[in-house]
Amino acid sequence: xxxxxxxxxxxxxxxxxxxxxxxxxxxxxxxxxxxxxxxxxxxxxxxxxxxxxxxxxxxxxxxxxxxxxxxxxxxxxxxxxxxxxxxxxxxxxxxxxxxxxxxxxxxxxxxxxxxxxxxxxxxxxxxx
Amino acid sequence: xxxxxxxxxxxxxxxxxxxxxxxxxxxxxxxxxxxxxxxxxxxxxxxxxxxxxxxxxxxxxxxxxxxxxxxxxxxxxxxxxxxxxxxxxxxxxxxxxxxxxxxxxxxxxxxxxxxxxxxxxxxxxxxx
Amino acid sequence: xxxxxxxxxxxxxxxxxxxxxxxxxxxxxxxxxxxxxxxxxxxxxxxxxxxxxxxxxxxxxxxxxxxxxxxxxxxxxxxxxxxxxxxxxxxxxxxxxxxxxxxxxxxxxxxxxxxxxxxxxxxxxxxx
Numbered sequence: 001x002x003x004x005x006x007x008x009x010x011x012x013x014x015x016x017x018x019x020x021x022x023x024x025x026x027x028x029x030x031x032x033x034x035x036x037x038x039x040x041x042x043x044x045x046x047x048x049x050x051x052x053x054x055x056x057x058x059x060x061x062x063x064x065x066x067x068x069x070x071x072x073x074x075x076x077x078x079x080x081x082x083x084x085x086x087x088x089x090x091x092x093x094x095x096x097x098x099x100x101x102x103x104x105x106x107x108x109x110x111x112x113x114x115x116x117x118x119x120x121x122x123x124x125x126x127x128x
Numbered sequence: 129x130x131x132x133x134x135x136x137x138x139x140x141x142x143x144x145x146x147x148x149x150x151x152x153x154x155x156x157x158x159x160x161x162x163x164x165x166x167x168x169x170x171x172x173x174x175x176x177x178x179x180x181x182x183x184x185x186x187x188x189x190x191x192x193x194x195x196x197x198x199x200x201x202x203x204x205x206x207x208x209x210x211x212x213x214x215x216x217x218x219x220x221x222x223x224x225x226x227x228x229x230x231x232x233x234x235x236x237x238x239x240x241x242x243x244x245x246x247x248x249x250x251x252x253x254x255x256x
Numbered sequence: 257x258x259x260x261x262x263x264x265x266x267x268x269x270x271x272x273x274x275x276x277x278x279x280x281x282x283x284x285x286x287x288x289x290x291x292x293x294x295x296x297x298x299x300x301x302x303x304x305x306x307x308x309x310x311x312x313x314x315x316x317x318x319x320x321x322x323x324x325x326x327x328x329x330x331x332x333x334x335x336x337x338x339x340x341x342x343x344x345x346x347x348x349x350x351x352x353x354x355x356x357x358x359x360x361x362x363x364x365x366x367x368x369x370x371x372x373x374x375x376x377x378x379x380x381x382x383x384x
Contacts, residue, residue, distance in 0.1 A: 007158070009193045012186055013170040021160045021190040023255065029157075029285075030263070031331040031380065032277045033359030042269040058268055062277040065265045075159040075250075079363055082238050103161030105250045106241025107207055110338050113362025122331075122361045124159065127279065135286070137321045140314055141298040149288045149318040151383065157285075203287040203378075210366050231289030233378045234369025235335055252287065 002071045003126035004102070017090070022074040022103045028127035030072075032062045034079070036117040048084040048118040049092040055121040056096040068125045070100040077122040078106045084118050130199045131254035132230070145218070146232045150202040156255035160190045162207070164245040176212040176246040177220040183249040184224040196253045198228040205250040206234045212246050258327045259382035260358070273346070274360045278330040284383035286328075288318045290335070292373040304340040304374040305348040311377040312352040324381045326356040333378040334362045340374050 007021035008014060035058040037044055037051025044051050059076075063069060080086055086106075112120045135149035136142060163186040165172055165179025172179050187204075191197060208214055214234075240248045263277035264270060291314040293300055293307025300307050315332075319325060336342060342362075368376045 007190055007194050009189045011168050012189055013166050013168060018161055020163075020186070021158055021194060023156060023158050023194055025156045027155060027283060028279060028281045029330070030277055030279050031359040033274055033331070034361035034363075035276075038269050040267050040269060058276070061265045061268055062263055066263050066277060066279055074157070075161070077361065078241070079361075086241065103159040103250075104241075105162035105205065105207075105248060107162075107235070107237045107248065107363070108239035108241070109363045110238050110366050111364035113334070113342065113360075113364070120361060120363065122359070135318055135322050137317045139296050140317055141294050141296060146289055148291075148314070149286055149322060151284060151286050151322055153284045155283060202285070203289070206369070214369065231287040231378075232369075233290035233333065233335075233376060235290075235363070235365045235376065236367035236369070238366050 004074055018101045018104045024074045024126035026126040030066045030068055030125040030127055032059050032123040034120040034122040035059050036112060036114050036120050044116055049088055052089045052092050052119045053096045055119055056093055059121055059123050063125055066127060068127055070097055072125045073102045073123050074126055075124045076102055076104045078104060079109050079120045081111060081118045082108055132202055145229060147229045150231045152202045152254035154254040158194045158196060158253040158255050160187050160251040162248040162250040163187050164240060164242050164248050172244055177216055180217045180220050180247045181224045183247055184221055187249055187251050191253055194255060196255055198225055200253045201230045201251050202254055203252045204230055204232045206232060207237050207248045209239060209246045210236055260330055274357045278359045280330045280382035282382040286322045286324055286381040286383055288315050288379040290376040290378040291315050292368060292370050292376050300372055305344055308345045308348050308375045309352045311375055312349055315377055315379050319381055322383060324383055326353055328381045329358045329379050330382055331380045332358055332360045334360060335365050335376040337367060337374045338364055
């Protein structure tokens with residue numbers, strides 16, 4: 001059973017890729033800091049697609065260590081620079097993340113904290 | 129009774145439009161995903177002011193379905209592109225949102241996830 | 257005792273400046289709205305470094321009024337414009353914030369809500 005209740009009002013536009021809102025009912029929340037797609041050696045490899053996947057793998061890693069899965073994620077913040085093909089990035093992300101819609105905020109920013117990064121993904125999850 | 133306690137330190141600059149901090153005391157949180165001002169047909173109509181109002185209407189819609197009102201919102205994230213007149217947008221927003229200050233973060237971004245969007249508004253609310 | 261449990265997976269790159277994730281176990285959360293480094297008179301003084309420090313002092317002020325310290329912060333959102341020397345800003349911040357890593361998201365934005373601002377910092381903290 002997921003810890004998240006999805007809220008999708010009937011009269012709001014539907015998109016299977018995300019939920020309009022999520023409700024968490026828990027005393028324990030996990031905040032996953034912004035992941036740039038840095039690998040275990042601290043490097044960002046490849047164009048934007050590989051780091052997008054690596055960023056989500058890092059989010060999944062933190063979720064896993066905390067005892068959660070992507071089904072427990074209440075919010076994803078997804079931040080891209082302007083030179084990323086956002087649809088290609090979504091497709092790449094889907095390979096890693098799978099079909100787990102949640103409440104998302106997607107922004108195109110001037111840059112990320114790490115100068116060479118093109119993507120940053122943060123999460124909030126409910127823990128049991 | 130609101131579920132939110134407002135925190136406005138005496139020695140911080142005051143602005144009636146927002147609170148410096150908010151405290152939620154609840155086991156249930158609602159995360160409203162970033163709303164671009166998309167209408168029920170999935171379209172963004174008009175310049176930035178109409179989508180700003182529609183974005184807040186969509187936030188209110190999600191709050192309502194989850195059993196909350198704008199008095200229960202602990203945080204608003206408000207993201208505009210550079211070509212939006214931010215003061216006009218605030219004024220337009222006020223017609224929809226009313227006098228419900230909360231903790232806000234306002235950023236000017238390069239673009240939103242949806243290319244034609246000029247505004248995105250997300251929220252966190254406390255549920256009873 | 258801190259209200260926060262830090263999550264740093266063994267196989268993720270380590271950085272002493274932040275935590276990959278944080279767990280809060282509480283019924284009470286504090287949301288600190290984005291602080292631009294405005295002083296008590298409502299002005300932003302100096303280049304980016306002074307406002308970065310003032311922004312964190314304002315965050316600490318709100319935490320303090322709510323009964324929390326930087327050890328209770330689960331997430332910091334740190335937003336800079338492109339003309340800020342991010343490493344100088346980190347160093348300046350450290351004087352104010354000290355050695356309290358948490359989950360962070362760092363974005364470079366086109367501008368902040370207040371036109372002359374170069375930095376905005378928001379926080380989520382666990383209250384006892």
